[in-house]
Amino acid sequence: MLSQELRGQVQYVDVLIIGAGPAGMAAAIAAREAGVENLLVLERENDMGGILRQCIHNGFGLHRFKEELTGPEYAQRDIDRVKELGIEVRCGTTVLSVDGERFVTAVSRDRGVQLFEAGAIVLAMGCRERPRGALATPGTRCAGVFSAGTAQKFVNLEGYMPGKRVVILGSGDIGLIMARRMTLQGAKVLACVELMPYSSGLNRNIVQCLQDYDIPLMLSHTVIDIQGRERLSGVTVAQVDDRRQPIPGTEKHFDCDTLLLSVGLIPENELSQQAGVEMSPLTQGAVVDDSLQTSKEGIFACGNVLHVHDLVDFVSAESFKAGKAAADYVQGKARKGAYIALKDGDGVRGVVPQRLLKPEGEAQSVQVMFRPAGVYENATLCVMDGDREILRQRKRILTPGEMAELTLKPEQIAALSGADVTVCVKQ
Amino acid sequence: MKKDIIIIGGGVVGCAVARLLSRYEADVALLEGASDVAEGASKANSGIVHAGFDAKPGTLKAKLNVEGARMYPALCAEVDAPYGQPGAMVLAFAEEERAHIRTLYDQGVANGVEGLRVIEREEILSLEPNVNPDVVCALLAPTSGITSPYELTCALADQAAVNGVDFLLDTFVQSVRAGGAGYLLETTRGPMEARIVVNCAGVDSARLHNQLCPQKLLTIIPRKGEYYLLDHTKPLVFSMTMFQTPTKMGKGVLVSPTVHGNLLLGPSAIDVEDGTAVETTAEALKLVADAARKTWPGESLRGVITTFAGIRAHETNGDFVIGAVEGAPGAYETVGIESPGLTSAPAIAQMLAEQIAKENNLSEKAEWKPAPRREKPFYAMTLEERVAIVQKDPGYGTLVCRCEEVTEAEIRAAIRRPVGARTIDAVKRRTRAGMGRCQGGFCSPRVLEILSEELGIDPTEVTKCGGDSRLLVGTIAEAARKGGA
Known part of the structure; x- marks a missing residue:
């Protein structure tokens, strides 16, 4: 219970957005454009833009703006729009708690502890990198082992080099981008080592960041030992079998002073869990309906905190929807209807949304996103309404490294029987 | 000197x-x-304040264990160190082990340990629902404690x-x-x-x-012990320290909450030649995971945030x-x-x-200063306390480590302590910054910057743990000038 004094400090906000990265900014723009005046964005960093600020390479915006931008350029377009719309953004402000009743506490240096009650909340906290500790890679705990994004921050934002001879574990996009970045900065990148038989990064990054610089991509390999007392002195890499266990006799040693890890991104959902939002073990994000509302009424989620995207363009698109939905909710325009479960079938992992609303009124089209569970060539994507096939699409290639999507048309939604809907891959 | x-x-x-x-x-x-x-x-042990039933009566280990355990609550309060007394169980998974549980009980009584009881399956499961239901009996030691060593x-x-x-x-x-x-x-x-x-x-x-x-x-034979550390959870998976029946190499693999609500699995016990060799190995970690599963059949290593090894100084x-x-x-x-x-x-x-x-005929000083008081950690403060502290010191308004909720003010204070932190790891031990699930991914650049400011050294001189454990090898401007490594 709040003391009388603290209760007096609670500020009411119609829509409160947590995070001013690409997701939070898009949600804020959409909410303001939908007419929400009392709108507030909280951002823990000192500037808007999120992780885009340190992504100084190009390749952003091809879908959304039809041109190729760097991360900071892409972010600036949203920052400009946020400013143009006069949206209040409090930077340097970390949210400490969120509860299911949408009571929020936050803290900043200049304003101290701040208390909010929100009509709707948009969770847009992004994701973090999986650290070395979570892999339990054997060896010493020396300096020189960084997650790729931490190294990227040192190089691109702080202007420091974390090392000179580099091995990269994991072929996630940040790892691939950093292979090129470190090379351009004069470091020697010896290899990019990937546990799986395929890369989890975008193909264009494999070509432009590894192949163009003759950096070997070692698929089905992993780091089995990390050496060095104080600073990293080397790593041992081995090939793995189809159960991902190292194969004795395939060990290869690399002398290096730096190991960069690009071994997965984890949606940063501590606040969502505090709020009691139902979580998906597959996406590690919230379970949402097709308006991006979580299991807690009035709490929405979008961007990488919901599920890890490949492209920021899709983060923005999803987040515009979430911001609009949050506006609809506080304006009493939320749709009503019956929920139908949307589930992963064979070959599909982590569909979003996990719930479809079959509305009482007019139905809208729904975009469904997911990751293929493996690599499939010339496969067929199917959507099943119970036992009935309602959609079929040919796909030349499906890989876990690239998010797949399909769209259910309004008439398909309107015709749903009420049975569970399943998305699956048929070979 | x-x-x-x-x-x-x-x-x-x-x-x-x-x-x-x-x-x-x-x-x-x-x-x-x-x-x-x-x-x-x-820095690398189980952090258990043992009740004192393990050591053979009459040994120095037995005497000092029981005396030390009794001193802990007051000492930790006096110097402001974390201490908790969740209690412990030593689990027996077969009737043959019952005799050993009895021996531990008798030893404990002889050593002067209070409150020991041998408890049966039903009571064990009611106290610790996540324990292996194949458990037969256990020694319950309510005075067993935990600290942050x-x-x-x-x-x-x-x-x-x-x-x-x-x-x-x-x-x-x-x-x-x-x-x-x-x-x-x-x-x-x-x-x-x-x-x-x-x-x-x-x-x-x-x-x-x-x-x-x-x-x-x-x-001294260095005896290495390797551990898994899991993220904190609410509620705890186990509220007490769960031992298995010991072997000649030590107390076996335990599963224990830490004072910060994390879960610790370990240690292994392998004699090594080099007393400074604290690398982890795939074999020992597997051994720990397998052994801990006997206590915790629902073991999930998804929450693992780090693994580490420590060395016991085993005198022959x-x-x-x-x-x-x-x-x-x-x-x-x-x-x-x-x-x-x-x-x-x-x-x-x-x-x-x-x-x-x-x-040596040393005489006591007229005045012995108490341990310097520190502010309660921000993560442990109530909302009211947080409101008050940020008003008093705006440095509490900037969160540096988001996983463990450590503020800039606390990091600066740790560096300014009498025996102050001078490395990234030293800041971590004193504040918990970097101790969480992202393992310093977000906060280490900022901690490095604060260390450089406070110590008046260049960022490239900041180390993880002293010696040559520098995080940065130079500026990008230098790297560009040299045209490559």
């Missing part, structure tokens, strides 16, 4: 001895080879330092021999001289003993060696301080400090 007393080793024992010797009129220095206190066994060590060091003990870090003792006013030491910071030396060098203590007492050599005769060094007047030692060494540390320090004071 010339001192009345030189203590060698800044682990929990050395710092506890330093704290108690700081009560006396003497010029005391503590030498530590690493860049911080608690860099050896004291490195935070305790830092707190003991701080009180010693405010009472005049000189902490010389990065000072490795190469040799010690009789001479001068008492003893002459060769160190990596040059020669030193002291009337009294106290060997608290942990895994390295037998080497120094053998220099002081060549007529009666001691042998099996008991602690504490007191005056034979044939070396003015030299004292604590050798073979393995488990229950952390538990015994307060009692070891008391026993040794009293002996040193008495034999």
Whole structure:
């Protein structure tokens, strides 16, 4: 219970957005454009833009703006729009708690502890990198082992080099981008080592960041030992079998002073869990309906905190929807209807949304996103309404490294029987 | 450099001895080879304050374990270190192990441990629902506690330092021999001289003993223990420390909550040659995971945030060696301080400090300053306390470590402590910044920047743990000028 004094400090906000990265900014723009005046964005960093600020390479915006931008350029377009719309953004402000009743506490240096009650909340906290500790890679705990994004921050934002001879574990996009970045900065990148038989990064990054610089991509390999007392002195890499266990006799040693890890991104959902939002073990994000509302009424989620995207363009698109939905909710325009479960079938992992609303009124089209569970060539994507096939699409290639999507048309939604809907891959 | 007393080793024992010797009129220095206190066994152990049923009655281990455990609650309150008393169980999974549980019970009673009970399956499962239902019986030890060994060590060091003990870090003792006013030491910071030396060098203590007492050599076999640390959860998976029936290599693999609500699995017990080799191995980690699953069949390693290894200083005769060094007047030692060494540390320090004071006619100081008070950690504060502290000190308004909720003010305070943090790891031990699930991914650049500001050094000079463990090798401008490595 709040003391009388603290209760007096609670500020009411119609829509409160947590995070001013690409997701939070898009949600804020959409909410303001939908007419929400009392709108507030909280951002823990000192500037808007999120992780885009340190992504100084190009390749952003091809879908959304039809041109190729760097991360900071892409972010600036949203920052400009946020400013143009006069949206209040409090930077340097970390949210400490969120509860299911949408009571929020936050803290900043200049304003101290701040208390909010929100009509709707948009969770847009992004994701973090999986650290070395979570892999339990054997060896010493020396300096020189960084997650790729931490190294990227040192190089691109702080202007420091974390090392000179580099091995990269994991072929996630940040790892691939950093292979090129470190090379351009004069470091020697010896290899990019990937546990799986395929890369989890975008193909264009494999070509432009590894192949163009003759950096070997070692698929089905992993780091089995990390050496060095104080600073990293080397790593041992081995090939793995189809159960991902190292194969004795395939060990290869690399002398290096730096190991960069690009071994997965984890949606940063501590606040969502505090709020009691139902979580998906597959996406590690919230379970949402097709308006991006979580299991807690009035709490929405979008961007990488919901599920890890490949492209920021899709983060923005999803987040515009979430911001609009949050506006609809506080304006009493939320749709009503019956929920139908949307589930992963064979070959599909982590569909979003996990719930479809079959509305009482007019139905809208729904975009469904997911990751293929493996690599499939010339496969067929199917959507099943119970036992009935309602959609079929040919796909030349499906890989876990690239998010797949399909769209259910309004008439398909309107015709749903009420049975569970399943998305699956048929070979 | 010339001192009345030189203590060698800044682990929990050395710092506890330093704290108690700081009560006396003497010029005391503590030498530590690493860049911080608690860099050896004291930072990598189970953090258990053992009730005292393990050690054979009549041994020094048994006596000091029980005495030490009794001292813990008051000591931790006095120096402001974390302590909890969740209790412990030793689990038996077969009727054959029942006899062993009984032996532990009898030993515990003989050692003076209070509240011990042998409990049966139903009661075990009602107290700890996640335990393996194949459990047969268990020894319940309600006085078993937990602490944060490195935070305790830092707190003991701080009180010693405010009472005049000189902490010389990065000072490795190469040799010690009789001479001068008492003893002459060769160190990596040059020669030193002291009337009294106290060997608290942990895994390295037998080497120094053998220099002081060549007529009666001691042998320490470094025994490595590897652990998994899991993220904190609410509710806890286990509320008590869960031991299995012990083996001759030690107490076996435990599953225990930490004082911060994390879950600890381990340790393995493998004898190694090199007492500084704290790398983890795939084999030992697998052994730990497999053994812990016997206690916790629902084991999930998804929550693992790190793995680590520590070294036990196992002396081959099996008991602690504490007191005056034979044939070396003015030299004292604590050798073979393995488990229950952390538990015994307060009692070891008391026993040794009293002996040193008495034999050398040290007189007590008129004033002994209390341990410096620190603010409660931000993560542990109520909303009201948070509101108040940020009003008082805006540095609390900037969260640096989001996983463990550590603020900029706390990081600066840790660097400014009497025995202050000078490395990324030292900040982590004192504040928990970087101790969480992202393992410093977000906060390490900021912690590095604060260390550089506070210590007045270039960012490229900031290290993870001293020596050459620098995080950064240069600026990108330099790298561009050199045109490559």
